[in-house]
Amino acid sequence: MNTATTKNPIEGHYERGPSVIADSDVTTVECQKIYYRQVNEAVRAAFGAGAKSVRLVGVNGQRYIGTGIKGKDLRIEVHGTPGQDLAMLMDGPTLEVFGNAQDGVGNTMNAGTVIIHGNAGDVLGYGMRGGRVFIKGDVGYRVGIHMKAYEDLRPIMICGGKARDFFGEYMAGGLLVLLGMESALDGPLVGGYLGTGMHGGEIYLRGEVEPWQVGKECGIFAATDEEMAALRPLLAEYCEAVGFDLEAVLAKGFTRLVPISHRPYGKLYTYL
């Protein structure tokens, strides 16, 4: 370790520029033991210098990877385990994680695609307004919370495993899909308080849910053939990205949840 160029060790990381290798338009950044600020500065610098693709190797908990990065044709590859708020406020790039992700993936994300070849944590896609998040494995609590759609922006999140409580809480728009294909979690496909406070968007679940699991703001329906036909191209894209068999995914019936009202609390108040 070169102590001459490091300062202020923070939680096992050093505030030191990472080693960066630019090879045609792919830039590789070695992230082991580098503090997140220097990692993200290196990512921004690489794109600023014209790279189209940045490969981060040895990622070990660095936060905010892809956060605030703008640009449609950019690509970020993450090898290892990224930290919290991955792709927060991201606006366009494709970000692929070869490993698990933590909490806050796609927080207030605007556009782009996130693909996670593993599990992810809690509060995924909070306030997400556009773009896609494809997660192969299980997800935690409050996933898809307050996702919202606006005109041609329609956020889509597809999770391949199981989910915990408050899936799709306060959902205001977009599409949230839970498949239960592969899971390390015991228990049902999804926990309780599903779609609580939901007032927009739609949730598809592969399989069935009990009414007690579902928030009182949601209607529970079996997905129709028409709805499944509309969903199919998206699922095909997802299966292609994470390596599931589309026919196996479609072999089981889907449940569709939609809000009963766009004004769930319209009758709550009396005016003084």
Add this chain to the structure above:
Amino acid sequence: MPMSLIQPAFRVHIDYDKCHKCGRCVQQCGWSVYTFNGRPFPDDSRCRACHRCVTYCPAHCISIQKNELALRENPNWMPGLRQNIWRQAESGGVMLTGMGNDKPYLSIFDHLVLDACQVTNPSIDPLREPMELRTYLGCKPDRVEVEPNGRGGFRVRPGTGLEKNVRLDTPIMFSPMSYGSVSLNVHKSLAMAAERCGILMNTGEGGLHADLYPYQDNVIVQVASGRFGVNPEYLNRGVAIEIKVGQGAKPGIGGHLPGEKINREVSVTRMIPQGTDAISPAPHHDIYSIEDLKQLIYSLKEASGYKPVGVKIATVHNVAAIASGIVRAGADYVYLDGFKGGTGAAPSIIRDHIGIPIEIAIAAVDTRLRAEGIRNRASIVAAGSIRSSADLAKAIALGADAVAIGSATLMALGCHLCQGCHTGNCSWGLTTQKPELTRRVDPEWGAERLTNLVHAWSHELQEILGALGVNAVESLRGSRERLRAVGLDAQTCEILDVKPAGR
């Protein structure tokens, strides 16, 4: 059965001898009080005493009086409490209201007095001598580092000064009021006035309308739990970013902007569909701890090129410890919103009964941050019923760097404090999205009135500073020795760290 047990709060009296029968009152009233049949007929039950009709009546023939119905005296069951029970027995609803706490709590500001110079040290006349009001919000360095400037003098060493601070030409800001809760013309008035006064307006949680982009250097952009209108471009437009955790009028609860207020323009600015409720959850679901707050502060800094990030909280019991955590989490300013702060809509039971006074909160937070040696790391902004330049001066003497004003700005634009913001029918065109009402505020007129107000308070603050014998607001900041308490109990004095008058 009677339709309702609740009798009108006001009586609208028209002197028909003077009345021109012009119908202007009918047209001006947003509450549909009047019908016209040869002459205007008022329905008292709809009147909120906002005085729009009174102001615009060419004959000055309208008067609004209290409807003084005698009820048997019972100080325990005040008439308002009886009415609320009737109202809730009729509707089963949560009582919703607007503006700030209207209960007769003690005003600590009104029990604090300022000092002045007499004989032994001279006062200063601000009309003829320099009087500095400029204030910088943000993290101040632990020490000043200087280097030779090459011309025989010295300069602040680059990177050790106030680069990441936001400049205010006077220690007043406009408090966050979202586009949606107030009209676009109000937002424009605030933005134009902020630019002219060299201060800041704040978007609130409603996004930044494109018409305000020219004023973006005088705008704080807010990020709240609903994330309305928040994207990287929004974050990059403001001079600072504010994370709204809480609001003085409704600590611990979220917001519901009703679907009928989400018209086309509000929809575009918030980036949500028209006609659906805009629901801000009570908590930020990515903040459950100080560590999580730090995560959000730094994510916003990462996304915005390391702009200053402030955190707004409602003043609650443990405000000092909370503020300490916020400063340690990396906030550049802490915005304290006292329990008398205003709102576009809040349950009255929350507004009137939760939180602590701003005066206490400023003192407690300033004391705590000083004791911990971190006061320089963040500025303190105080809000929640700053009613005059006296409140402003006292807030600064207690330890605030600047104050934020909201209710006062609305009053400058015509508000008569009728507390009907939540209805969306504001006759003054402020807290409404109805085009026939919002056009009543001309942004140029509004900006001029707001600029006048800020300038007047600034002049008064200069006079106060001159009387105190100091020539910069910096010298008053946290100088509680220049305050005395009149009629406050010993324990309150101790918490405020203010001596009683005479000591």
